[in-house]
Amino acid sequence: MLEVKSGQKKHSVMIVDDDADFLDKVRLLLVSNDIRDVLPVGDSTTVLDELQRGVFSAILLDWVMPIKSGADLLPLIVQRYPHIPVIIMTAVNDIDTVVDCIKEGAFDYITKPLDSGRLLSSLHKAFQLSELTSQNRQLKEYLLSDTLAAPHIFTDILTCNSRMRAIFKIIETVGPTHHPVLITGETGVGKELIARAIHKASGLTGEFIPLNVAGLDDLMFTDTLFGHKRGAFTGANEPREGLIAKAQGGTLFLDEIGDLSLESQVKLLRLLQEHEYYRLGSDVLAKSDARVVAASNRDFAELINDGKFRLDLYQRLCFHELHIPSLRERSEDIPLLVKHYSKEIARTLNKVPPKISLELDLALREYEFPGNIRELISKVNKAVTFNQSGTLTLGDFPGILPASSPPRHAVRVNYDKVFTLQAVFEHFPSLEDVERLIIEEAVKAVGGNKTAAAELLGITRPTLNKRLGAG
Numbered sequence: 403m404l405e406v407k408s409g410q411k412k413h414s415v416m417i418v419d420d421d422a423d424f425l426d427k428v429r430l431l432l433v434s435n436d437i438r439d440v441l442p443v444g445d446s447t448t449v450l451d452e453l454q455r456g457v458f459s460a461i462l463l464d465w466v467m468p469i470k471s472g473a474d475l476l477p478l479i480v481q482r483y484p485h486i487p488v489i490i491m492t493a494v495n496d497i498d499t500v501v502d503c504i505k506e507g508a509f510d511y512i513t514k515p516l517d518s519g520r521l522l523s524s525l526h527k528a529f530q531l532s533e534l535t536s537q538n539r540q541l542k543e544y545l546l547s548d549t550l551a552a553p554h555i556f557t558d559i560l561t562c563n564s565r566m567r568a569i570f571k572i573i574e575t576v577g578p579t580h581h582p583v584l585i586t587g588e589t590g591v592g593k594e595l596i597a598r599a600i601h602k603a604s605g606l607t608g609e610f611i612p613l614n615v616a617g618l619d620d621l622m623f624t625d626t627l628f629g630h631k632r633g634a635f636t637g638a639n640e641p642r643e644g645l646i647a648k649a650q651g652g653t654l655f656l657d658e659i660g661d662l663s664l665e666s667q668v669k670l671l672r673l674l675q676e677h678e679y680y681r682l683g684s685d686v687l688a689k690s691d692a693r694v695v696a697a698s699n700r701d702f703a704e705l706i707n708d709g710k711f712r713l714d715l716y717q718r719l720c721f722h723e724l725h726i727p728s729l730r731e732r733s734e735d736i737p738l739l740v741k742h743y744s745k746e747i748a749r750t751l752n753k754v755p756p757k758i759s760l761e762l763d764l765a766l767r768e769y770e771f772p773g774n775i776r777e778l779i780s781k782v783n784k785a786v787t788f789n790q791s792g793t794l795t796l797g798d799f800p801g802i803l804p805a806s807s808p809p810r811h812a813v814r815v816n817y818d819k820v821f822t823l824q825a826v827f828e829h830f831p832s833l834e835d836v837e838r839l840i841i842e843e844a845v846k847a848v849g850g851n852k853t854a855a856a857e858l859l860g861i862t863r864p865t866l867n868k869r870l871g872a873g
């Protein structure tokens with residue numbers, strides 16, 4: 403999970419002044435106000451060295467000093483350490499100096515003799531800025547980097563697609579907020595898997611409770627979600643606990659939310675707004691802290707326009723919205739998924755995992771997969787079940803046409819290739835060099851998800867771990 407360090411951080415302050423008594427006084431003032439990490443610097447020529455050695459949340463810098471003055475140091479500090487707020491201290495109380503300091507990038511300016519209240523308030527503001535800057539930096543590094551903070555959350559979602567990886571990053575960021583999330587995307591793209599990943603990223607200790615609301619009339623929806631009291635309606639002989647109670651402290655996943663009846667939408671809106679509900683037949687208000695994640699393959703703009711979906715409910719649900727791309731928009735995932743599922747299905751049938759012919763591989767990449775990954779799994783299932791030869795070919799996938807482009811033969815061995823290899827390795831590589839490169843590239847391509855990397859490489863995860871360990 404993404405963790406931006408903040409809060410009760412210890413702050414360290416550098417005080418630079420050529421007056422030893424003054425330095426001592428300020429240090430005592432800070433220490434007695436719980437700022438214990440203070441570095442007094444009497445010789446201003448050592449400031450840059452000290453900055454290289456330590457980490458500081460703020461600098462108190464005297465303006466007038468012999469040899470290297472505050473005016474000399476300020477531009478250098480601002481240029482090299484723009485994230486450290488610098489507070490200028492000076493006896494010179496004229497507007498020109500103030501303007502000069504601020505123009506050079508000082509955070510604040512205080513006059514001597516120091517007013518302790520003013521100094522402490524300025525320092526606390528500087529700490530806030532320094533914390534924000536450091537959080538921003540961490541977030542930026544995290545979002546720009548290609549590594550996930552908690553890749554294990556996504557092990558079930560095989561992908562080497564960059565949009566999917568960006569979605570993983572968003573999940574790591576918004577997962578712990580506990581706000582509602584609306585997941586959209588065509589049928590079978592993996593919306594439920596994404597919902598489960600959001601639950602894992604939330605840190606919630608309660609359960610993940612899925613409910614498919616398609617086809618539920620208002621009574622069925624209300625009864626299933628909120629439960630009922632004994633005798634609430636004819637046939638309600640026993641009390642029923644609704645799913646919302648089961649999802650307490652966890653996540654309620656409402657699938658096919660675009661198909662929810664308008665009457666039920668009002669009830670769901672109330673739950674999202676008030677976090678309260680009534681069981682059928684009961685006038686006792688119950689509380690719910692379940693996080694709501696909803697999914698749909700419907701077009702909400704159209705539904706709202708046609709009066710079939712309430713705008714206020716949509717706005718509540720899509721506090722965060724994730725759109726999952728269709729499989730044809732990430733066709734690079736197709737070979738990975740075909741390999742994974744053909745192996746899985748072969749295992750359940752006690753068969754040897756089949757090979758996949760190049761012709762089939764190319765044809766599958768071009769096929770549209772209107773039913774997305776669910777369709778892919780079903781097609782692979784049939785193919786593996788009936789295949790006898792040990793190699794899946796186009797013949798095992800009725801309805802799939804050969805690829806329009808001629809097979810791209812993976813590697814054409816000629817001297818060009820040798821030169822390409824040498825450009826990568828600067829020498830002719832050994833098999834071990836090439837293996838290490840391929841493994842590194844595969845792990846990078848799937849963003850550190852070792853299960854997916856093993857799939858991509860056509861080896862088992864333990865083998866990958868062994869090779870990584872040896873690398």
Ligand SMILES: Nc1ncnc2c1ncn2[C@@H]1O[C@H](COP(=O)(O)OP(=O)(O)OP(=O)(O)O)[C@@H](O)[C@H]1O
Nearest residue numbers: 558559560588589590591592593594595699775776
């Ligand atoms: N990236 C993936 N890697 C491996 N399996 C996947 C991936 N995405 C989806 N699947 C599998 O595909 C099937 C369909 O996924 P899922 O039910 O999450 O789709 P969905 O978008 O919720 O479908 P629907 O819109 O019909 O509810 C499931 O068996 C799921 O495990």
